[in-house]
Amino acid sequence: xxxxxxxxxxxxxxxxxxxxxxxxxxxxxxxxxxxxxxxxxxxxxxxxxxxxxxxxxxxxxxxxxxxxxxxxxxxxxxxxxxxxxxxxxxxxxxxxxxxxxxxxxxxxxxxxxxxxxxxxxxxxxxxxxxxxxxxxxxxxxxxxxxxxxxxxxxxxxxxxxxxxxxxxxxxxxxxxxxxxxxxxxxxxxxxxxxxxxxxxxxxxxxxxxxxxxxxxxxxxxxxxxxxxxxxxxxxxxxxxxxxxxxxxxxxxxxxxxxxxxxxxxxxxxxxxxxxxxxxxxxxxxxxxxxxxxxxxxxxxxxxxxxxxxxxxxxxxxxxxxxxxxxxxxxxxxxxxxxxx
Amino acid sequence: xxxxxxxxxxxxxxxxxxxxxxxxxxxxxxxxxxxxxxxxxxxxxxxxxxxxxxxxxxxxxxxxxxxxxxxxxxxxxxxxxxxxxxxxxxxxxxxxxxxxxxxxxxxxxxxxxxxxxxxxxxxxxxxxxxxxxxxxxxxxxxxxxxxxxxxxxxxxxxxxxxxxxxxxxxxxxxxxxxxxxxxxxxxxxxxxxxxxxxxxxxxxxxxxxxxxxxxxxxxxxxxxxxxxxxxxxxxxxxxxxxxxxxxxxxxxxxxxxxxxxxxxxxxxxxxxxxxxxxxxxxxxxxxxxxxxxxxxxxxxxxxxxxxxxxxxxxxxxxxxxxxxxxxxxxxxxxxxxxxxxxxxxxxxxxxxxxxxxxxxxxxxxxxxxxxxxxxxxxxxxxxxxxxxxxxxxxxxxxxxxxxxxxxxxxxxxxxxxxxxxxxxxxxxxxxxxxxxxx
Numbered sequence: 001x002x003x004x005x006x007x008x009x010x011x012x013x014x015x016x017x018x019x020x021x022x023x024x025x026x027x028x029x030x031x032x033x034x035x036x037x038x039x040x041x042x043x044x045x046x047x048x049x050x051x052x053x054x055x056x057x058x059x060x061x062x063x064x065x066x067x068x069x070x071x072x073x074x075x076x077x078x079x080x081x082x083x084x085x086x087x088x089x090x091x092x093x094x095x096x097x098x099x100x101x102x103x104x105x106x107x108x109x110x111x112x113x114x115x116x117x118x119x120x121x122x123x124x125x126x127x128x129x130x131x132x133x134x135x136x137x138x139x140x141x142x143x144x145x146x147x148x149x150x151x152x153x154x155x156x157x158x159x160x161x162x163x164x165x166x167x168x169x170x171x172x173x174x175x176x177x178x179x180x181x182x183x184x185x186x187x188x189x190x191x192x193x194x195x196x197x198x199x200x201x202x203x204x205x206x207x208x209x210x211x212x213x214x215x216x217x218x219x220x221x222x223x224x225x226x227x228x229x230x231x232x233x234x235x236x237x238x239x240x241x242x243x244x245x246x247x248x249x250x251x252x253x254x255x256x257x258x259x260x261x262x263x264x265x266x267x268x269x270x271x272x273x274x275x276x277x278x279x280x281x282x283x284x285x286x287x288x289x290x291x292x293x294x295x296x297x298x299x300x301x302x303x304x305x306x307x308x309x310x311x312x313x314x315x316x317x318x319x320x321x322x323x324x325x326x327x328x329x330x331x332x333x334x335x336x337x338x339x340x
Numbered sequence: 341x342x343x344x345x346x347x348x349x350x351x352x353x354x355x356x357x358x359x360x361x362x363x364x365x366x367x368x369x370x371x372x373x374x375x376x377x378x379x380x381x382x383x384x385x386x387x388x389x390x391x392x393x394x395x396x397x398x399x400x401x402x403x404x405x406x407x408x409x410x411x412x413x414x415x416x417x418x419x420x421x422x423x424x425x426x427x428x429x430x431x432x433x434x435x436x437x438x439x440x441x442x443x444x445x446x447x448x449x450x451x452x453x454x455x456x457x458x459x460x461x462x463x464x465x466x467x468x469x470x471x472x473x474x475x476x477x478x479x480x481x482x483x484x485x486x487x488x489x490x491x492x493x494x495x496x497x498x499x500x501x502x503x504x505x506x507x508x509x510x511x512x513x514x515x516x517x518x519x520x521x522x523x524x525x526x527x528x529x530x531x532x533x534x535x536x537x538x539x540x541x542x543x544x545x546x547x548x549x550x551x552x553x554x555x556x557x558x559x560x561x562x563x564x565x566x567x568x569x570x571x572x573x574x575x576x577x578x579x580x581x582x583x584x585x586x587x588x589x590x591x592x593x594x595x596x597x598x599x600x601x602x603x604x605x606x607x608x609x610x611x612x613x614x615x616x617x618x619x620x621x622x623x624x625x626x627x628x629x630x631x632x633x634x635x636x637x638x639x640x641x642x643x644x645x646x647x648x649x650x651x652x653x654x655x656x657x658x659x660x661x662x663x664x665x666x667x668x669x670x671x672x673x674x675x676x677x678x679x680x681x682x683x684x685x686x687x688x689x690x691x692x693x694x695x696x697x698x699x700x701x702x703x704x705x706x707x708x709x710x711x712x713x714x715x716x717x718x719x720x721x722x723x724x725x726x727x728x729x730x731x732x733x734x735x736x737x738x739x740x741x742x743x744x745x746x747x748x749x750x751x752x753x754x755x756x757x758x759x760x761x762x763x764x765x766x767x768x769x770x771x772x773x774x775x776x777x778x
Contacts, residue, residue, distance in 0.1 A: 017422065037422075083428065206639060207638075
């Protein structure tokens with residue numbers, strides 16, 4: 001869908017007792033795999049009338065599964081968990097292939113595949129990004145450029161990462177709003193950016209923090225980078241801040257736009273650009289789900305709305321970018337994007 | 341119930357005041373001092389005398405976890421359950437007992453502490469829950485009860501002490517008001533010195549334009565005027581205020597007590613750079629100088645959104661501070677005379693909400709304590725597999741209050757006389773948790 005959509009219509013909902021944190025779709029199908037708070041991976045064929053989730057087999061994770069990526073040839077699904085492990089799965093047989101037990105020293109927050117599917121990037125609260133060979137599971141490179149602690153002496157968190165469309169760059173972002181862009185081939189640091197409004201430190205009333213950059217996406221031409229999160233938050237007991245996006249012309253280190261929602265509160269957890277780059281979609285939420293559509297030529301939020309389902313943690317487009325598959329709190333849903 | 345008594349935390353023989361010495365000192369200063377209070381109706385029976393002897397030189401440090409920390413991310417994890425959250429558990433120094441992976445330092449010291457996993461306090465409000473936990477009961481329409489700090493300031497405070505009886509650090513503003521009504525009928529003398537903004541009391545130093553002589557003469561004048569006023573309008577309130585003034589004057593001469601720079605840098609580094617850590621160090625410093633009760637509030641744990649990240653930030657700090665305080669007290673030989681209690685107004689719901697938060701929950705939660713008068717390595721009570729209900733050894737706020745009193749050598753069933761009404765320190769029928777007592 002290249003025209004700017006302004007309506008997000010839920011067409012299918014699979015209610016769950018658990019939380020679905022991450023999701024991968026088998027290309028050209030309605031079949032998705034999602035990672036759950038019950039430490040299982042499930043396959044779900046959303047083309048069916050009453051989709052039944054089928055659990056992957058064999059010894060898996062022991063905590064929330066928060067990252068899921070598909071290797072280039074589509075043979076493997078690679079999952080990452082708060083249990084610090086990465087597990088390679090045979091996507092066809094839903095069986096375990098290999099495990100990297102100590103892939104990270106702390107919670108793994110996100111796992112993504114490079115555009116050609118040959119590399120897997122994982123980020124974790126040990127503040128390290130690691131690149132892995134998607135086929136062999138061999139460690140290729142470590143990227144270290146995020147501080148272990150916040151400026152207030154508390155543990156920081158490395159939430160998210162995203163490859164550039166040509167696969168040459170990787171962006172990583174942390175709790176304090178620090179973003180680093182890396183050259184994938186040699187691990188050198190290309191650029192550092194800041195999104196400080198996405199980090200809320202309350203020095204007076206509650207003396208802890210909340211927020212951080214939770215989502216990153218490069219524009220299809222690679223010139224822009226959009227970060228998503230929440231902030232500033234008055235009462236950090238809740239996710240009661242405005243959903244927030246910041247778009248950079250990253251090579252110049254310039255902020256092109258900081259966009260906050262006037263309509264919906266909550267945290268942006270996932271961003272995808274439309275393949276032609278004319279708009280982007282951001283999802284997330286507080287208790288409820290939220291969706292924002294941004295006209296990327298004007299860098300302006302054109303649609304901001306609550307979604308019928310709860311907080312959304314992850315989503316993917318179909319090939320024509322007129323349908324999304326969403327993993328969230330107590331649900332997996334399908335939504336069609338339309339122009340009213 | 342898994343009480344594993346390894347060694348008692350405190351013995352009469354450990355104290356440096358013998359019964360003979362104590363009696364001779366007490367007789368010298370009068371029976372009021374012997375009883376520890378002018379109003380408490382302690383009978384001079386053997387039990388009361390033993391308790392009175394035991395409480396000499398003792399102090400309490402309350403780590404007040406304001407806003408309500410999660411028992412599931414600390415002392416009572418439920419791994420693998422839908423309510424359990426993402427954290428793993430780790431074994432502790434007590435075989436078979438696991439706690440959250442966020443507390444590795446306390447896990448190593450589990451055999452030195454006691455944990456209660458079976459609190460059902462039935463009040464999920466911040467203000468009312470704080471009132472309940474700090475008093476062991478709810479205020480009545482006709483009477484406000486003194487909080488734990490005021491009671492210990494009265495019961496453990498030394499006559500003519502130059503240090504305050506009750507110091508309260510509460511640097512964050514959220515929830516501070518819930519801890520403000522304190523001494524009630526005990527009077528201003530036992531109200532806390534509130535240190536909200538810094539660690540040094542404001543205006544503690546003599547103004548430059550007042551000479552030392554002027555300062556002394558002003559104090560003498562105030563004492564004369566106060567005595568004259570008291571001779572005509574004597575009351576508990578007047579006496580209490582006079583005592584409070586005298587203590588303030590004492591404070592002005594103990595400026596260094598509040599100066600953390602007096603601590604060696606190595607000790608400060610051990611505690612760490614956070615404000616909570618530095619205030620815990622100050623608490624140890626004050627206890628060392630004879631302050632009977634210090635509250636160090638760490639707010640604000642109210643994690644309705646992103647509970648796990650909030651606890652990832654705050655529990656490691658709590659773990660480090662508790663472990664460092666325990667080690668420090670032990671190395672200084674103060675663990676037998678200092679009780680440390682870590683609790684808030686309630687725990688948090690086992691159910692995880694859509695913001696990945698946990699809400700208020702008072703039905704099945706935990707607290708921990710170590711040091712003077714408390715059993716080593718006891719884990720008391722049990723919740724169900726999801727942490728929704730207490731299934732073994734349910735206790736409430738009153739039992740915790742009574743346990744702390746008993747551990748410190750204060751008879752929970754002694755009474756204050758308020759007008760014509762005797763007021764027991766705990767409500768009738770409330771008992772200390774005896775398996776926790778050394």
